[in-house]
Amino acid sequence: MKIVSAKKMQAVVKEVMKMSNRESCCCSADSCCSTKPITPYDKNDEWVKGEIITPKGSVPVISTNLCFKDLLGAWKVRWGINRMNYRINPGLYAVGKPDHTSPVLVSANYKLTFDVLRKELSGLDCWILILDTKGINVWCAAGKGTFGTDELVNRISKTGLPEIVSHRKLVLPQLGATGVSAHEVARQTGFSVVYGPVRAKDIKAFLNSGFKATEEMRTVKFTTWNRLVLTPVELVTAAKFSLVVFGVMFLINLFAVRAFGIRDFIVYSGAVITGTVITPLILPVIPGRAFAWKGWLMGLLWTLGFTWFSGWFATGFLLPAIGYLLALPSLSAYFAMNFTGSSTYTSLSGVLKEMKIAVPLIAVSAAAGIILLLINSIRA
Amino acid sequence: MIHRYLKNVTTLRLLIEKCIGCGRCAEVCPHRVLSINENKAQIDDKDLCMECGACAKNCPANAITVKTGVGCAAAVITSWIRGKEPSCDCSCGDECC
Numbered sequence: 001m002k003i004v005s006a007k008k009m010q011a012v013v014k015e016v017m018k019m020s021n022r023e024s025c026c027c028s029a030d031s032c033c034s035t036k037p038i039t040p041y042d043k044n045d046e047w048v049k050g051e052i053i054t055p056k057g058s059v060p061v062i063s064t065n066l067c068f069k070d071l072l073g074a075w076k077v078r079w080g081i082n083r084m085n086y087r088i089n090p091g092l093y094a095v096g097k098p099d100h101t102s103p104v105l106v107s108a109n110y111k112l113t114f115d116v117l118r119k120e121l122s123g124l125d126c127w128i129l130i131l132d133t134k135g136i137n138v139w140c141a142a143g144k145g146t147f148g149t150d151e152l153v154n155r156i157s158k159t160g161l162p163e164i165v166s167h168r169k170l171v172l173p174q175l176g177a178t179g180v181s182a183h184e185v186a187r188q189t190g191f192s193v194v195y196g197p198v199r200a201k202d203i204k205a206f207l208n209s210g211f212k213a214t215e216e217m218r219t220v221k222f223t224t225w226n227r228l229v230l231t232p233v234e235l236v237t238a239a240k241f242s243l244v245v246f247g248v249m250f251l252i253n254l255f256a257v258r259a260f261g262i263r264d265f266i267v268y269s270g271a272v273i274t275g276t277v278i279t280p281l282i283l284p285v286i287p288g289r290a291f292a293w294k295g296w297l298m299g300l301l302w303t304l305g306f307t308w309f310s311g312w313f314a315t316g317f318l319l320p321a322i323g324y325l326l327a328l329p330s331l332s333a334y335f336a337m338n339f340t341g342s343s344t345y346t347s348l349s350g351v352l353k354e355m356k357i358a359v360p361l362i363a364v365s366a367a368a369g370i371i372l373l374l375i376n377s378i379r380a
Numbered sequence: 381m382i383h384r385y386l387k388n389v390t391t392l393r394l395l396i397e398k399c400i401g402c403g404r405c406a407e408v409c410p411h412r413v414l415s416i417n418e419n420k421a422q423i424d425d426k427d428l429c430m431e432c433g434a435c436a437k438n439c440p441a442n443a444i445t446v447k448t449g450v451g452c453a454a455a456v457i458t459s460w461i462r463g464k465e466p467s468c469d470c471s472c473g474d475e476c477c
Contacts, residue, residue: 143450177408177434195407220410222383284381341452347431348449350386
């Protein structure tokens with residue numbers, strides 16, 4: 001048995017489990033410990049079903065079903081929990097019973113990406129080559145260059161892929177094209193690159209049609225659902241910022257003549273939610289194109305509505321009402337502007353153009369509003 | 381629904397005389413900005429371009445230029461503060477850069 005020392009203990013445990021629980025699905029891994037593993041993995045991972053032997057060593061065979069732990073992990077990263085360290089080991093993985101003629105799909109080592117991909121592969125026999133993208137999804141990693149030509153070329157040689165498959169074709173996710181130069185990969189490795197569909201759910205149709213992607217499969221979308229799943233992270237970021245704001249309000253209350261109360265809390269929180277959740281959700285129906293503008297408009301509607309219905313214009317609350325009307329729509333605009341980074345269609349040139357106008361306006365308006373609110377709370 | 385961002389801002393340029401009509405650009409574009417017509421690439425709707433750079437990166441004839449970058453306001457603000465080019469580094473935690 002060629003097992004490295006660190007894994008010895010696990011191997012012993014495994015042997016015991018194997019004897020006591022031979023029928024269990026996940027315990028077939030030991031039959032092949034005579035070959036070196038190409039891709040190291042944690043034997044406790046439920047998504048590894050076993051191992052397959054190749055001329056270059058053993059490769060983990062993965063499940064195409066997601067278990068509760070996978071779903072919980074996905075939910076957590078959507079809320080920003082453990083998001084930067086949700087990753088698997090780069091290397092080669094197997095789905096089904098692939099042989100030397102089976103297709104090779106390339107993807108990123110963000111566990112969320114990996115899960116989205118493998119759940120679409122049931123019934124298929126294929127290889128998955130996972131690049132080291134530092135736990136970042138394909139598109140973002142391609143933009144940064146970690147899902148890139150060099151990493152792909154290196155990973156091909158590190159895993160010994162040319163000796164595992166007899167063909168010379170790789171299927172890359174289309175969004176990986178931002179980082180990978182197909183003709184460079186072909187020149188350096190002899191593997192030709194075929195860009196697959198944008199979304200993992202189209203992989204089966206793509207493979208079954210002889211590597212043909214429809215226009216629909218090639219187009220990036222940004223559906224209401226796509227936008228909804230991105231809003232929790234925005235909200236968490238804004239909540240951290242808001243804790244500071246509440247802290248300052250609390251300090252001001254210690255010596256304020258007119259203290260901040262529940263209505264201030266509501267009007268502020270509403271503006272935050274407007275910028276981080278409402279604006280992203282109804283993005284396409286808000287008039288205009290610049291994100292900051294859309295956020296400002298929605299923030300203005302909220303603040304106007306709240307101050308109006310609270311009767312602040314009529315009851316001597318005019319000063320804070322104007323203060324909030326200057327400060328809060330700017331705040332919503334700022335949060336909405338930051339959603340450009342989560343969107344799938346904004347260009348850097350466009351964002352720069354938008355920001356050159358929006359950022360000074362936001363700063364001036366917010367500063368003026370805050371000054372009015374301060375005057376209102378400390379004046380005798 | 382097609383989302384549209386600001387007009388007339390993209391830095392995407394196609395040098396038609398260099399184009400060999402291989403079709404890679406049309407294949408990789410996530411917003412279907414490019415297509416092949418009579419063995420040459422053409423830009424159909426440049427305002428849909430998000431400057432991801434996939435077309436230029438995969439053009440074997442270097443017929444496409446685009447100033448690529450991340451269309452992310454938070455990244456731009458960070459770049460103003462740090463004096464660097466905007467990049468997606470918000471998503472890599474403390475360990476890198």
